[in-house]
Amino acid sequence: MNRVLHVLKYYRPAFTGEGVFLERSSAVMQEVAPAVGHDLLVTHTPRPADPREAAACSTLGRVVHLSRRPLGALGREAALVWWFLRNIRRYDTVHFRTHADWYFLSYLLTRLAGRRLVLSATLDDSLPVLTHQYRRSLRPLVARAFGLFNAYISISPKLLNETLSAGADPARCFLVPCGVTVPEQPPGTGARLREDLGFAPGDTVLLFVGGLCRRKDPMFLIENLPAILSAAPHSRLLLLGPPLEPDYVEALRERARALGLEGRVHLAGEQSNPHPWFAAADILVFASRMEGFGTVVPEAMAHGLPVAVRRLPGVNDSFVLEGETGSLFDTAAEYVAAVTRMAADPALRRRLGAAGRDLVRRRFGMRTVARQYLDIYGLPVDAQNSESGAAAPGESPALPGETRPSPLTAPAVPAAAGSMPGASTPAAGPEMETGLGATASVLDTRFHHLAPPPADGRPRLVTMVDAEEAFDWSRPFSRDASDVSSMAKQHLAHRVFERHGVVPLYLADYPVANQDAGRAPLRELLRDGACEVGAQMHPWVTPPFEELVCEHNSYAGNLPPALELEKARRLTDKLAEAFGDRPLIYRTGRFGVGPRTADVLRHLGYLADTSVTPGWQPNCQGQWGSWGISARPYWCDRDRTLLEIPVTGALVGRLARRYGARLGPVAFHRLAGRTGLTGALSHLGLLERIRLSPEGMTLDEAKRLVRVMVADGHRTFVLTYHSPSLAPGNTPYVRSAADLDHFLAWLNGFYTFFREEVGGQPVSWRAVRGLPASAAPGCRAAPSAAAGLRPAAALEPQSPA
Template identity: 65%
Template sequence: MAAPHNVGAAPMTGSSRRVLHVLKYYRPAFTGEGVFLERCSAVMQELAGTVEHDLLVTHTPRPSRPEAAGFCSTLRRVLYLNAGPVPTVLHHARLAWWFLRNLWRYDAVHFRTHADWYFVTYLLTRLAGRRLVLSATLDDSLPVLINHYRPGLRRLVAVGFRLFHAYVGISPRLHEQNRAAAAVPERCHLIPCGVTVPLATPGTRERVRRSLGVRPADPVLLFVGGLCARKDPLFLIEAMPAVLARHPGARLVLVGPPLEPDYVQKLEAAAAAGTGASVVFAGEQLDPHPWFEAADLLVFASRLEGFGTVVPEAMAHGLPVVARRLPGVNDSFVLEGETGFLMEDQAAYLEAVLRLAGDAALRRRLGSAGKALCARKFGMRQVAARYLGVYGVAEAGVPSPEGPESGLGCTASITDSRFHAQASTAAADPQGVPLLLTMVDAEEAFDWTHPFSRDARDVTSMRSQHLAHRVFSRHGVVPVYLADHPVASQDAGRAPLRELLQGGLCDLGAQLHPWVTPPFTEAIGEANSYAGNLPVAVELEKARCLTGALEDAFAITPQIYRTGRFGVGPRTADVLKQLGYVADSSVSPCWPAAAQRHDPGAWASPPGPYWVDGERTLMEIPVSAALVGRLARHGGRVAPFLFRPGADRLRLAGAAARLGLLERIRLSPEGMTVEEAKRLTRAMLAQGHRVFVLTYHSPSLEPGNTPYVRTVAQRDRFLAWLDAYYTFFREEVGGRNATWREVRFGTAAAAASPLALAS
C-alpha cells in the first residue's frame, strides 16, 4: 500500500534527544575534525536513531550560497554563528546569546575545540543541567590550553575547565596530557577517531589508475590531507626524483584542498623542477575513497597531528603506510615492518618507500595486517557507541557496536531541502510538452482497516492487471510496476508481471512494505509500517532483500524505488545510493505526518523532479498532489487546520472544496474524481509543473481488495477514469505519456536502455 489517503511521510516516533556539537571551522574550509564528525554522526544515528545531532560553527563565516557549505544528512542542522568576520568581543557576545536562546533544546553539548575563551557558554551549559564535553584533537590538551592564558589567570582557568563532565583525547599523548591536568582523571576518555570504509565499486582501481596514466606495475604513492606546511607534502615531492630513478612510472598523488596559497606555489614549483608529470595535484575530493583504492601505499610526512586519521583510514583500505614518527600519536598502530614504517628523515623514508614499491607481496602482507588492526582498534561502531555513552544519551536496546558496519554514506536526503537541486527535464522533452508517468504499486491485498500482519500476502490481483493494459494500449502508456516482496516471491504475483515485462508492456521498480519483507526483526505496528521509522540497518537490509528478490524473480535490477505508505526516512536516500538506485518516488506532497503538519513547506508541491544529492546520481520524482483553490497560496497556514485529524466531523474540508476555496488532490483514480484530477492538473500546470505522476494500487483491479473498488461496477468506473484522464491529458493539456527513464536519463538514453531494446 503506497498510502491510504489519510497518511503521509513517515512520522518520527519516540522522544528525541539532541546533542549539540561545536566546531570552530567547518565547510567550505574543511577540517579533519569536521570529516570525522560527519562520519561518526552517521554511525551514531544508526546505533541510536532517536538521538539527533546539530552542529554550531563559531568561526567559519556562513557561506553565501548554501550549496557551497556541503551538508551531512545525519547532522540535522548546521548553524553558522557569523556571516563574516566580527570583533572578538562581539563574537563572544553572540555566542553567549545564542546559547541563552537555544541551550534548552539539547541534552549534551560537545565542544570539539575550545571555542569559548571566556567560559561563559560552559557555565551556562552547566547551570542548565546539560552534559558538557571537551575534545583535544591536535595540540589542545588541557595543559596546552591552560598555558595559552597569562600566568596570573592559569589557576582560575584550570578551575574553569572543571566545568566539563568529560574530556576526550583522540590519541594516547593527548589522553595522558588531559589526565595529568584534570582535577578528576576519571573524567578523561581516550577515544580515537573511528574509520569507515564504504563498499568499493568494481573497477574503481582500474578507472582511477587509467586517469593517472599508470601501468599495472607502476607504484602509486598517495597523500591525503590539506596542502599546508604542517602536513609537509613538500618533503614527499623532494624525495620523488630518487623514487623515479628506481621506478620511472611512479606517481605521487596529492589529494586535498590548497589551505596555504604561498605554500602550494612552492609545491608546484618543486614538482615542475624535479618530477615532471609524476606529481599529481588531485585537489579536494569529497569522496577520497577511490584514490585509496587506486594507490599502492600511503605516504604521510605531517609534523603535527592529534591522531592523523588518514593513516588508519589507508590501513583500513589495505594499504601499507610510510609516515613520520609522531610519538604517542601513530606509533601504537603503525607497527614497524608489520603494518608499515615510521621515518624521521628522508633516508629512512626512501628506504621504506623503495622497499614497498618493489615488493608487491610485502605490500599485501602489511596491508592485510593493517586492515585487521584497524578493524579491532578503530571500528566506527565502537567509537560511536563510546561517544553516545559519554553524552549520556545511549538508548536501551542499542545495537551491539561489535556488529558489521553498514557502509552507508550521509550525503543525500529525500526530505531535507539543503541537499536538493531542481532537475532539468529538457532531455526528456526539449519543447516543454507536459509528461505523464504512470506508476502502479504492485502489492499484496489486505484489509486497510485491520492491524498489519505478516500473513497478508495475497497477490492474486496481479492476474487482473491486463484489464488496465487494455486502456494503456489505447493511449501508449508504459507503466512502471513498483513491486514489493510478496509479488516478487510468489508465482501468483511474479508470473503475470513477468509476462508483461517480456512483452515490453511495462517497466519494473521496487516498493518496500516493511511488515512483509525480511528480515523480520521489528515489532509490527503503525509506526514500523513506515520504512523510514525503522533503524537504519534494518531499513537497509529490508531494501537489500527486496532488491535481491526482484533480481531473482525477473532477472532485472530495479533502479526506481518507493517506500510503501510514502514512508521515506532521514537515511532512505543513503540506503538507495548504496544499493545503486537512480530514482525514487517516495514523496507524496500535501499528506504530511503529524509532526510536519504545521510546517508550511509540507503542504507545498515540489516544482518538479529534483536531485537529492550533490553528485546528482539520485533523482526524486514526486507523486503529483497539491492544494487547489482560491486559498491555495495561503494553504500552508490554512491546510493544517482544515485537514487535521477529526476535522471531517465538522465537514469543513468538504465545504471549502465545494466553495472552490481549498481542496487537496492527488493524481490517482483512488478516492479522486476525474474532474478533481483535471483541476489538479490545470492548477499544477499554472504553477509551472511539466512532469506529472499518476499512481494507484494493483489490488484495486479486483473488487473487494481496496476501499476504492468494492464492486465490478466500481472497477469499470475505475478503468473509465483512466481512459478519460489519459484522453484529457493528451487532447486538452497537449501532453504525452512518458516513462520515468525518459525523465531521469533523457529520451535518447531511455530509448537505448536494455529494457527498451528488449521490447
C-alpha cells in the same frame, strides 16, 4: 528526543578535519541511537550566502552559523552568549569540539542550565596547551574555569596524557580515537580509476590524502620521489586534498617541475569521496609533522593498504606497527627504504595491508566510537521506539519460498588489549556497519535542487503502479498476507494503456518478485516492451524479519538504518533475480520515507526515488513532513545522482497559493476532519488537496488539479494506483465489477484529457531522470492529437522551474 549541540569554530565551506569527522560520526551515532538528534553551531566561519553550501550532512539536523560576517572577539562573544541564552534549553549535552569561547561564558551558561558539557582535544589543544595561551596571571583562574566541563575527550594517548598532567580528574578524561568507516567499493573501482588517471597496471601508486599545507609536508614526499624512482621506476605519487595554502601548492608544482617529475606527481584536488582513491592505490605515504590522530592513516589501513608514516610518538605508534601493518620513519633515508621495500614486494604489501585492516576494524570501527561518544554524553544507546524492537523467535513465518536469515549484528569481539587508563571501553566489539554516508535526503530541503523542466515545455505524464500483495487495509499488518494473484488482472488496464501509448512503471515489492503468480505476468509485459519495473518496499513482508510487525514499523523510514538498508538490499537482489536487471527507481510503501532513505538508495546504486506525495504527511515522518516539499522533480544530493520524482499531489483552492503550506497541517489534521473543517474548506473552494490517482479521487478533481498545476508552471506529472485494485474486493476503491469498470473509465478519460486538452504526452521515468531512451523499453507512439488539440506552446512555464 534527546539532542546534542556540537560546536566548531570552522565549518563548510572552510575545510576542517574535525568537521569531516563530525559528519561521519553523527551518521553512525544516528544509526546507534536514532532517538538522539545532532545540531551544529559554527562560531567563526561566517554564514555562506547560499545556505546549501553548509548542507553537507543530513544527520546534522541544524547547522547554525553565529553571524553573516566575520566578528571581532568581543562581538563574537556577545553573539555566542545571546545565542546560548535563547537556545540552550533545546539541548541535553553540549560538545565543544574546540575551545571556542575565550571567556567561558557559554560554558557557564550550559552548566547553569543543568546541561552536560564536553570538551575535545584534537590537535594541539590539550588542557595545559589551552591554559598556557592565557596571560600568566590568569592561568590559575583559567585552570579552575576548565573544571566546568563534565568530560574531556582526547583522540590520542599523547593528548590524554597531557590533559591528565594538568591535574584533570581521571574519571572525567576519556581516550576516544577518531573512528573509521569504510563503505563497500564496487568491484573494479580501483582499476577503473587507475585507468582514468592513465596509470599502467604495473605502476606502484603512492597516495597522500590530506590538506595541502606546510604542516602536512607533502613537499617531503615530492623531494624524495627521485630516490624512490631509482629503485622502483614505475612509482607514481598521487596527492589528494584541498589546497589549504595556495602559495604552498604552487611551490609543490614548481618543485615537481624542477625535479623533472612531470607525469609522476599528480595533484587530484579535493574529493568529496576519497574511498575509491584508496582502492586505486598501493601504499599510503604520510609525512605530516603534527596530528592529533591522523585519521587518514587508519582509513587507508582499513582499505588494506600498507602505510609509510612519519613517526608521531603517542599519536600513530600504537597502530602503525613496524613490519606488521607498515613502517614509521624519522628520516628521509628510512622513508625511502620503507617505500622501496614495499614497492618491490607485492606479497609484503598484501600481508601488511591485511594485518592493518584487521587491527583498524577491531580498534577503530566507527560504531564502537559512536557508542563511546553517546556514553560520554550520558545519552541512551539504541534508543528507539519500543515498537521497533526485534521480533520474538518464530513470531512471524517466512514468506513463500523464503528462509529466515540470521540476525544483523555480528558476534561480539573482545575489546582490544592494551587500552589506556581512562579509555572508554564498550561492552561489546564492533557490530556490522552500514557504510552509509549522510550526504543526501529525500525530505530535508537543504539538500534539494529543482531539476529543469522538459526542453520542449510540453507536459509529461509518468504512470506508476504499486505492484504488491493484496491485504485487508482495515486490519493490522501481517506477514501472512502474500496473495499476488491480482497481478494476472493487469492486462485489463493495459487495454487502456495501449490506446494512449502508455508504458507504465510497476514498482514491485518482495512478494510479487518472490512468487511466480506475481513475477510471471510482469515478465510477459517486459518481454513485450509494455512496462518497466522498479522496486517498492513493504517492510513487513521483506526479509530480514528482525522487527515487530506494527503500524510504526510499516514505514521503512522508521526502521534502524542498518535494517532499512538490508531490507532494501534483499528486495533489490530479488527483483534482479526475478526480472534480469537491477531496479533503478524505488518507492517506500505507504510513502514511508525516512531521514536515511536517500543514503540507502545511493549506496545501492538507485538513480531515482518516488516516495513523496506533497500535501500528504504519513504518520512516520514527524518533523520530516512533506508539506513544504516541491511537487516538481528535484535532486536529493549535491552530486545530483538521486532524483526524487514526487507523486503528483497539491493543495488547490483560493487559499492554496498564499496560505496552503501554513494552513495545510491544520486543515487536514484528523481533528479537522472530524469537526467538519476539512470538508467545509473544500466545499467553499477555499482549500482542498488532490492526488493524481483513480483511487479516492474523481476524474473532475484530477482534471482540476492538472489545470491548476499546469498554470503554475508544472510540467511533470505522476499518476499512481495499486495493482490489487484491478481485482474487485482487494482495496476500498474497487469493491465490485461496476467499480472496476468505473476505474478503467477514469484512466481512459484522464489520458484523453491529458493528451487532448493539456497537450501532454506519456513518458518513461527515465526521460524525467535524463537517461537515454534506448535504456528503457520502447514506448509506443501515442495516437495523433484531435483537431482541437491545444498547442503546447500555449502552456509555456511561467517560471524557469
